Amino acid sequence: MAEVVRSSESWARSVPSENVQGLAQEMGDTCMEIPERYVRLELDVGVTAICDDDDDDDDEGGSDDKVPIIDMKRLLDPNFSLEESAKLHSACMDWGFFQVVNHGVSDEVIEEIKVDLEEFFKLPLKEKKAFAPLPGGLQGYGHKLVLNEEKLEWQDMMFLITQPPHARNFTFWPTSPPTFRSTLDKYSTEIKSVSRCLFDAIAKNLGLNPEVLCGIFKDHQRMRMNYYPPCPKANQVLGINPHTDAGGLTLLLQVRDVQGLQIKRKGKWLPVEPLDKALVVNIGDALEILTNGKYASVEHRVMVNKKKERLSIAAYHSPSFDHIIGPLPELKQGSCEEYYKTMKYDKYLEFHFIAKVKGKNHMDYMKLNK
Ligand SMILES: O=C(O)CCC(=O)C(=O)O
Numbered sequence: 001m002a003e004v005v006r007s008s009e010s011w012a013r014s015v016p017s018e019n020v021q022g023l024a025q026e027m028g029d030t031c032m033e034i035p036e037r038y039v040r041l042e043l044d045v046g047v048t049a050i051c052d053d054d055d056d057d058d059d060e061g062g063s064d065d066k067v068p069i070i071d072m073k074r075l076l077d078p079n080f081s082l083e084e085s086a087k088l089h090s091a092c093m094d095w096g097f098f099q100v101v102n103h104g105v106s107d108e109v110i111e112e113i114k115v116d117l118e119e120f121f122k123l124p125l126k127e128k129k130a131f132a133p134l135p136g137g138l139q140g141y142g143h144k145l146v147l148n149e150e151k152l153e154w155q156d157m158m159f160l161i162t163q164p165p166h167a168r169n170f171t172f173w174p175t176s177p178p179t180f181r182s183t184l185d186k187y188s189t190e191i192k193s194v195s196r197c198l199f200d201a202i203a204k205n206l207g208l209n210p211e212v213l214c215g216i217f218k219d220h221q222r223m224r225m226n227y228y229p230p231c232p233k234a235n236q237v238l239g240i241n242p243h244t245d246a247g248g249l250t251l252l253l254q255v256r257d258v259q260g261l262q263i264k265r266k267g268k269w270l271p272v273e274p275l276d277k278a279l280v281v282n283i284g285d286a287l288e289i290l291t292n293g294k295y296a297s298v299e300h301r302v303m304v305n306k307k308k309e310r311l312s313i314a315a316y317h318s319p320s321f322d323h324i325i326g327p328l329p330e331l332k333q334g335s336c337e338e339y340y341k342t343m344k345y346d347k348y349l350e351f352h353f354i355a356k357v358k359g360k361n362h363m364d365y366m367k368l369n370k
């Protein structure tokens with residue numbers, strides 16, 4: 001096993017990971033078994049909730065097995081915004097996940113980023129390795145954060161800090177493939193403005209000054225580009241382990257119409273159906289803490305497909321490392337108790353990434369009286 005590289009960011013450790021794309025190819029060519037380090041005998045695929053396309057529940061409000069859909073055009077239209085904001089509020093409280101349509105990211109940019117991403121993962125390994133992180137760095141192709149899982153994840157990924165000014169400080173950025181880089185620039189800027197709109201609407205729903213949330217989440221955007229090769233024994237591996245996202249809001253684009261993302265809902269795993277051009281949005285731990293638990297970060301994982309590859313891009317919007325995270329004073333007024341500890345975000349991250357945790361257990365540590 002590769003040696004752990006301690007990054008310049010105190011909370012993060014990353015290890016060079018195996019090239020899973022190559023491994024999957026080799027398995028296809030030789031009919032070899034899945035290496036033991038990937039096999040999850042305990043995988044509870046049996047409890048996966050069924051997503052029934054034919055049920056009569058309407059998407060507008062009632063369905064309990066489909067992630068709510070928020071229409072951003074309606075959210076911004078004075079004639080419909082009250083109604084759509086209420087939908088957003090209940091999605092944040094009851095689901096922690098929703099899909100956003102009419103989000104304003106242009107079709108052109110979405111198409112470009114999808115194509116560039118597919119092209120990148122198609123490159124020969126040698127070329128992709130040119131984008132491996134420098135020693136101690138986190139950004140680039142092939143390394144992964146260590147989450148203390150003994151079993152490996154069935155995926156390759158590239159991790160980038162995309163939002164200036166921080167992006168400028170990192171070595172990967174100036175060396176990224178030029179077309180990819182300009183597409184990412186456009187995509188990250190457009191995604192950033194979608195996240196601003198959402199933070200704004202969320203702040204209004206919580207009775208906060210919009211500047212409060214936009215201020216906290218204004219300049220940290222990271223992207224994780226995920227490539228999940230097919231696996232003949234797809235039910236025995238995991239593309240990504242059950243986890244919650246650490247930050248405020250994650251905006252995810254699923255590149256192809258291949259199901260894989262599942263969220264924990266009422267004790268079961270529920271698939272999130274890919275919806276053309278929609279962004280899947282979820283609440284992260286920092287927003288759960290800031291809202292004093294009113295909005296919850298929800299555990300999710302990724303299953304892989306037997307035959308098809310799957311790609312996604314997750315854009316995380318997080319507080320800066322030295323930001324103090326705790327329940328916002330405005331949300332603990334009156335009789336409301338304070339349920340979470342207050343600490344610097346990097347201290348929290350250290351715990352999120354380094355503690356021996358699984359799924360969402362680490363949030364227990366953040367709760368008071370535990
Ligand atoms: O690929 C996906 O659908 C989800 C990825 C994810 O959860 C993440 O990158 O944090």
Ligand SMILES: [Fe+2]
Pocket residue numbers: 243244245250300314
């Ligand atoms: Fe995630």
